[in-house]
Each structure stands twice: as C-alpha cells, then as structure tokens.
Amino acid sequence: MPGARRRRYAMSMGFHREILALEDEDLERFVRDWIARKTSDYVEVQRFSGAGDLGRDIVGFLTDRRHEGPWHNYQCKQYGRTLATSSALLELGKILYHSDSGEFTPPTAYFFVAPRGMGRDLEKLVFNPSELRTALIDRWNAVCAKKIVTGQTIALEGSLLALVNAFDFGQVKRLTVDDILGDETAAPVLAKWFGADPGPAPRGIVPLDVDVREQLYLGQLIDAYGERAGSPFDDHVAVGDHPEFGEHLQDQRKRFFEADAFNRFYRDNTLEEDLEALHDDVYHGVSGHYRGNHGDTLGRIDAVMSQAAAVTPGGLLARHARVPVKQGFCHHFANDGKFVWKR
Incomplete structure (x- = not known):
C-alpha cells in the first residue's frame, strides 16, 4: 500500500474508533454538525433530546413550515453492538404514533444512524420495505404497544394502522460509520471534533489572462x-x-x-x-x-x-x-x- 494511501487508511481507522467511542448525546451533536453540512436541501437542522423528543433525534426541515411540511429524521443509536430489530421497530412505532397523534407530519425520510451497523435480520428488513412494514405490524404488541407511552398500551388500529400502511418504508435507511467517513462533507466536522488534518491544499494556477x-x-x-x-x-x-x-x-x-x-x-x-x-x-x-x-x-x-x-x-x-x-x-x-x- 503506497505511503499516502496508508496514512489515509490509518487516519480513517482512527476516526472510526473516535466515532464509535462517542457517548449518545455527543453522537447526536456530531450528527447534527454533519447533517447541517451534508446537504443544502435543509432550511434548518435541529436536535431534539430528552423525554420529550417524541422519537426525534436530529431533524432536517426541508421548508420553513418545519414539522407541518416535509422533514427528515435521523435517529442516532450508539450501542456496543449492531442495532437490533426490536429497537428499530420501537423507534419507528414511536415516530408514527406521534405523527398520528398530530404532533407532526410523518417524516418523509427516516435514517437510522447506527455507527456499528444493523443486525442481519434488521438489515434485511430495511432493504425490503414491504417486509419492514409487515414486521412492524406483526410485532407491534411485542415491541411497541406498552413502550411508546409510559403506563399506556397503544393499540395498532384505526388511523394509526392506516398511517403505518400508508407510510413509505422505502425511505427508511441506515447510516453507519463507514457511510459517515465516506462522505466528503464530513471532513470539516471530523476536523472540528477530532482535529482531523485535511492535508495540503493544491497549488494555485495563474491564468494567462486576467481573471x-x-x-x-x-x-x-x-x-x-x-x-x-x-x-x-x-x-x-x-x-x-x-x-x-x-x-x-x-x-x-x-x-x-x-x-x-x-x-x-x-x-x-x-x-x-x-x-x-x-x-x-x-x-x-x-x-x-x-x-x-x-x-x-x-x-x-x-x-x-x-x-x-x-x-x-x-x-x-x-x-x-x-x-x-x-x-x-x-x-x-x-x-x-x-x-x-x-x-
């Protein structure tokens, strides 16, 4: 492996470890910084945290109507292992329940930011959206009903069931540490959080004609x-x-x-x-x-x-x-x- 390539690989592995070592709240802040730079589509990026987050971690609003318009949710999950199916289904159930309750419109895209990746069963569901919907419906009573709101049992019926059936599960995606490190827009955030050296700039070229x-x-x-x-x-x-x-x-x-x-x-x-x-x-x-x-x-x-x-x-x-x-x-x-x- 050539020297420059070897140095980039070693640096990437160092950041890999740094991201995996972030505590939950720091991961959310890191992702917020990254998402704010990742795309110009968002008019605003906000972090929601604590008991009142209603299933939201990092939200990118696509219009100034915010939750009354299209928005994307980035759910950050920093576990010591891959993201389990039951945890992911609970988070999806939570966001859809609060959408049905009128807290906000359903997100138009939903990203699981799971630095260590997903379990194989969950990964298979995410890449087969109709199966992901079926799994949420079939396992609702086991993983969602009594865990969305403390002291309540939320039945999957009526308008909530209709929303689950109408929701586009094709917009549920995963983001791993490799996805983050592979994104060029993450470089400034890596510099901010971990002191990443972006390397030397290219040399300037003087045009013949005056620019x-x-x-x-x-x-x-x-x-x-x-x-x-x-x-x-x-x-x-x-x-x-x-x-x-x-x-x-x-x-x-x-x-x-x-x-x-x-x-x-x-x-x-x-x-x-x-x-x-x-x-x-x-x-x-x-x-x-x-x-x-x-x-x-x-x-x-x-x-x-x-x-x-x-x-x-x-x-x-x-x-x-x-x-x-x-x-x-x-x-x-x-x-x-x-x-x-x-x-």
Missing part, C-alpha cells in the same frame, strides 16, 4: 507601478513588459492564486471558522506594516509582503499556510476592501 477576481487588487498594483515609474501604465500587459516591474507583478499574481486555491480547498474541507481564524492571524500580523509610513505605494506592498512571510499563525490550517499563501491573503484583503494599497 475577473483579480481586477480590484490588480488595478491598485498597476497604479503603484505607475507611481514608482513616474508615469502610468495602461494595463497589466504593459507592466509585464517592464524590465523592473514585470517579474514583481508575476510574483503578486502567483501569490493571489496560491491563496485563492488555498481558500477554495479549505472552505470545502474544514469549518469556516478555521479559515477565518487563519485570515485573522495574518491580517493582524501585517496590519501594523500596512499602516506604517512608506516612501510610496509599492513600498507599502513590499513591506506587507515581507511581514506576511514572517507571520506564524496558529490553528488547524497553520501548518499548510506556505509563504506565498500568506502573502496572497494580503491581496485578497485588498480585494475585500480591508486593505487599500494606494492610500
């Missing part, structure tokens, strides 16, 4: 070169042909796109606050030099670039923030209006 994203900082750079030269440049092509400034401009564009590639990669693979913390460290590390007195605009830019190279940020992403990346952040600050190179 629309470059226009703000690049326009200020062109003005800075004109200020130093004593006469304005028409555009970046004219600067590129200049014997003194051409190479300098190429360096700045490379730095911008190194930072751009870095930002894009870690926005997808870490939590937003990790990237924001790194930006914040670099900004405060160079802001004094940015505000200092300099002979001209290009002098300010060079001073900030030199200081950016020396900044030692902290946090999860610091080890991957190479010198050109930190310098490129400063041009992004100019794009965002935090910096104005020509003051």
Whole structure:
C-alpha cells in the first residue's frame, strides 16, 4: 500500500474508533454538525433530546413550515453492538404514533444512524420495505404497544394502522460509520471534533489572462507601478513588459492564486471558522506594516509582503499556510476592501 494511501487508511481507522467511542448525546451533536453540512436541501437542522423528543433525534426541515411540511429524521443509536430489530421497530412505532397523534407530519425520510451497523435480520428488513412494514405490524404488541407511552398500551388500529400502511418504508435507511467517513462533507466536522488534518491544499494556477477576481487588487498594483515609474501604465500587459516591474507583478499574481486555491480547498474541507481564524492571524500580523509610513505605494506592498512571510499563525490550517499563501491573503484583503494599497 503506497505511503499516502496508508496514512489515509490509518487516519480513517482512527476516526472510526473516535466515532464509535462517542457517548449518545455527543453522537447526536456530531450528527447534527454533519447533517447541517451534508446537504443544502435543509432550511434548518435541529436536535431534539430528552423525554420529550417524541422519537426525534436530529431533524432536517426541508421548508420553513418545519414539522407541518416535509422533514427528515435521523435517529442516532450508539450501542456496543449492531442495532437490533426490536429497537428499530420501537423507534419507528414511536415516530408514527406521534405523527398520528398530530404532533407532526410523518417524516418523509427516516435514517437510522447506527455507527456499528444493523443486525442481519434488521438489515434485511430495511432493504425490503414491504417486509419492514409487515414486521412492524406483526410485532407491534411485542415491541411497541406498552413502550411508546409510559403506563399506556397503544393499540395498532384505526388511523394509526392506516398511517403505518400508508407510510413509505422505502425511505427508511441506515447510516453507519463507514457511510459517515465516506462522505466528503464530513471532513470539516471530523476536523472540528477530532482535529482531523485535511492535508495540503493544491497549488494555485495563474491564468494567462486576467481573471475577473483579480481586477480590484490588480488595478491598485498597476497604479503603484505607475507611481514608482513616474508615469502610468495602461494595463497589466504593459507592466509585464517592464524590465523592473514585470517579474514583481508575476510574483503578486502567483501569490493571489496560491491563496485563492488555498481558500477554495479549505472552505470545502474544514469549518469556516478555521479559515477565518487563519485570515485573522495574518491580517493582524501585517496590519501594523500596512499602516506604517512608506516612501510610496509599492513600498507599502513590499513591506506587507515581507511581514506576511514572517507571520506564524496558529490553528488547524497553520501548518499548510506556505509563504506565498500568506502573502496572497494580503491581496485578497485588498480585494475585500480591508486593505487599500494606494492610500
């Protein structure tokens, strides 16, 4: 097994153990963080816990009508073994009973989040929805009737039986620890919970033509070169042909796109606050030099670039923030209006 692949495998196995070791409430919180990032379909993700959860753990609402509209339920089950059929049938009975009682509409999808997986009999039922319905009906008295509401016996009849028969059991699915680790959107959550290192970002690629994203900082750079030269440049092509400034401009564009590639990669693979913390460290590390007195605009830019190279940020992403990346952040600050190179 190649080295990089072996490291990824070892890391995956480490997270496998970490997830299996989570306590019940921590598993729910972990799943809530994951589901909130997993899909943009949900307008809201909520965690319900305690005696009043009515069979809900993590809920993803698909519309702002919340429980009056379509919603998905994620039932988290952290056991020392695989999820048993009786436990799963009880949870399904509970959610359908409370739906029939008018607490909420029936969920349009139901996920058992069982990190250790399901027992073989239950797995067979989940993959055969009509058999799952039949099992719930046949075993209602044994596993549901006296366990849904304390002190009551809930008979499967009337509107409740009709709801069970109408419910789409094809939307009952399983999610195991392998499903979680195999989902790319889980990477930021693994980073938050277990300090997962997402690895290095790809290198930036500088296009031949000016990208629309470059226009703000690049326009200020062109003005800075004109200020130093004593006469304005028409555009970046004219600067590129200049014997003194051409190479300098190429360096700045490379730095911008190194930072751009870095930002894009870690926005997808870490939590937003990790990237924001790194930006914040670099900004405060160079802001004094940015505000200092300099002979001209290009002098300010060079001073900030030199200081950016020396900044030692902290946090999860610091080890991957190479010198050109930190310098490129400063041009992004100019794009965002935090910096104005020509003051």
